[in-house]
Structures are given as C-alpha cells and as structure tokens.
Amino acid sequence: MGRADHQNKESIQPENKPRLLPLPWVILIDLVLIGAGLIVFAMFHHVMPRDIQTSGLSLPRPTTTRTVTPDVTTSTASPTTASESQSTATMASSQAETTSAPTEPSLDPDSWQAKFADQFTDGTVIRTDQEYRSANLAITIQQQKRGDAVYYLADIYMSDIEQFRSAFAAGVYGRGLTDDVLDIAVENDAILAMSGDYYGIRDQGIVIRNGELYRDVLFDDVLVLYYDGSMETVEAKAFDMDRILTEGAWQAWSFGPMLLDQGEPMTTFNSRVNPDNPRSAVGYYEPGHYCFVLVDGRQAGYSSGMTLTELSQLFFDLGCSAAYNLDGGQSAILTFFDQVVNQPYKDGRKISDIVYIADPGTD
C-alpha cells in the first residue's frame, strides 16, 4: 500500500508542477515590465503638471549699481572670427521692412542708448530675416560653420536690461508644464528667443526670472544677470544668494556649465555631457551687449554639434567675458519673430522656459 502510494505520487508529481514559460518569454515579460515601470515613472516625473512652491520674492530694481570688475576681454565690435566662413545661403533674403517712429528728444550720455548709438536707428524699425534694428534694440543673426558644426550667432545690443527677458511655458511656473519654444516666443512677443534652462525638469537650481525669485535651491553653476546689465557665472561653491539679491539680480539660470573662467577658455567643466551635441548658450560682452549661440548637432552631413571645450573656445574667440551653457540637445532651438532659425534635432522638443529679447516700445 505504502509502496503503491509512493509510485502513484511519483507519477503524479510532474503533472502538478507549474508549467514553465520558455526563457525568451520570461525575458520579454521582464523587459516589458521594466519599460512600463520607466514610462510610469517618466509620466510622474516629467509629464504630469505639478505645482511648485515658489519663494515668491519680488526683487526690485536697486537704486545703486553694483561694482563690476573689469572684463578680461571687452569688445563692442561685431563678433565674427576670421577663420570662419559666414553663410547666409540658407536664410532667404527678404526685403527690409521699415517703419517710421518718433525719435527721442534727448539722450542720457551714460545710457546704453548713447553708448550703442551706432547700433540703433533714429526711430526707424529695420527688419529682415537676419536683422532687427530699432531705436532701442539691435539684433544681427549669422549662420556660421566651425569645423563640422553649424552654429547661429545672434549679436544683441539693447538699451534697457528689461528687454532681456525669460518666459515660462503657459506663462506659469511649475513642474511638467512644457510648450514649443516658438509658441512661448510668439505668446510673449519675443523678437529673438532661445531654449532656456528647462528649470521644470528638476527640483533644484536657482530660478530668478524677470526680477522675481521662484526657487532658491542651489544646483551647480549659476548664471546671473543683474539689473545693471552685468552678467556673471558663479560656481556652486562660491554662490552667495544674499549677495546676488543685494546686488540686484534680474535673472538667474541653473543649467550650465559655465564656459569661460575669468574670460579664459576652459577645458574641464562641471558637467559630464562634453561630447558633440546641439548647444544653446548665452555670451556676455559688456552691459547691454550680449549674444545667443545656437549650435545644431546630431545631424550627419549637416552639423555634428560641439563639445563644451569647442563651445568655450568659440566664446573666447568671440571676445566674450562670460558665457554659460543652457539646455541643448533636442531642446536647442533659436527663433526670430515667428520663425525657427536653426534646424533642431528631431524637430526639437517642448520645454518649460525660454530666454528672449523683446522690444516693448515698438509694435
């Protein structure tokens, strides 16, 4: 009886064992679960809009100007390098649109308007596909090639720092709120706009926009633009929030890294994303004179992009005294009025903010 039971058990046991799925199926199911897990995480982390508690501190324009250390290199000349070939072939020429406007009766000799008088018009607005000039603003866009990278250089002169602005997607500060660079630019009447620091993808990084402090959590290098027009890049270890607030910060971005060290090109950076990539970056010559650089990349046969070392050297060659890398890659987009200037990688992506130049006095 006992032996018969044992034999019976042996004959039944294999049938009671759960059927094993083939190994490829097991691997496939695990991979699907991993993919699903990552997508669900990305939905919560990137896509779903979330309110962020802001510092809510409005930073008024200071009555006294901050002390600016002398720039290592300062140039007001048109920033073109001799070794580079300028090409405007891809930018269709258009007839200049001119609009008459009343001229200013008097000019403060210390103002940027007087300082850059040769860049501004007497009130006439000149607008082409590569240029915008008015009594308060001058922007020139050039397409250039450097090695195997195509980049766009927007040279900017302005008469007031409040023309250098930034804007949020949907006009609201928050996580997961994104929009196309062009749409944000058009909504804000931007003349020139570029992808910002994509603050909305992180919980960290100083965020000061248009004179308002939104986030005061430090993260790596910071770019600060002051009300007096000076711009500085600050390493995280040297950052002092009280100082920049006291000195009148108008904007602050957190992406980085900084690209010039005391006006000198750098070879090591506070970033691990050094390979060739599309880039967007801001350069500073002197108060009132800035540049946007947009490098196209990841497009074989057209432009491979730039390393941070190459980008740093480019800003040095341009004569900038400070420069800072903003969100590049697929985010790197430059717009001029209602047109995208560059060729974004995979048509670009929606992001949370832009930097832009406006000319409020002119319609």
Next chain:
Amino acid sequence: MIRRALPHLCLVGSIMMLTFIVIDFFNRAMHFIGGNEVFNTFLLIFTLLVLVSSIWTICDHRRSQR
C-alpha cells in the same frame, strides 16, 4: 505565486534603479539620486547585488522546476 514573482519584481526594480543611477551619473541635473557620494556608491552596489541575486534566484527556480 508570490515566491515566483518576487525575484522578477526585484529584477525589474533593480534595472530601473540602474537606469536612474546611470542617467544621474551623466546628468546630475536630473537629481534622481541623492547628493551624497558614499550613499550613491552603496546604492549602486546594493542595486547590483539585488540584480545578481534575483537572476540567480530565477535560474534556481527554473532549474528546480525542471
């Protein structure tokens, strides 16, 4: 059932964690992982151990089921 599913869930979780650790390594701005380097190293080791352990357990289960 739970005994069979658990190592697979550990495997999925550990690979997801490794993905975040790698992304965070190249782009710290994502800030998936904390800023403490020692903690990050231990987390990486722990994740790798869980990964190896879960694969091992899955293999053992399959072998014993045959």
